[in-house]
Amino acid sequence: MQVALDEVMRGRTTFVIAHRLATIRNATHILEFDDGRIIESGTFDELVARSGRFAELAQAQFLAAEPAAAVPEAQETLTAAE
Numbered sequence: 027m028q029v030a031l032d033e034v035m036r037g038r039t040t041f042v043i044a045h046r047l048a049t050i051r052n053a054t055h056i057l058e059f060d061d062g063r064i065i066e067s068g069t070f071d072e073l074v075a076r077s078g079r080f081a082e083l084a085q086a087q088f089l090a091a092e093p094a095a096a097v098p099e100a101q102e103t104l105t106a107a108e
Contacts, residue, residue, distance in 0.1 A: 047087050
């Protein structure tokens with residue numbers, strides 16, 4: 027599924043609403059909303075490095091739900107941010 031999404035989005039401006047953060051791992055710009063307001067903005071790695079709410083969500087999803095081999099860059103980033 028992710029490969030198909032990556033192919034469709036290549037070279038286009040695409041808005042993605044996702045609950046699974048792996049879906050937006052390679053996004054060039056991520057906005058996190060809470061109660062209709064943007065609370066964090068940046069790339070995946072920037073948001074994880076800030077150790078805010080996005081980082082908490084990423085850590086919970088990648089460490090609890092997905093094997094580390096599926097998202098190695100995220101695993102390394104999360105480990106370094108801890």
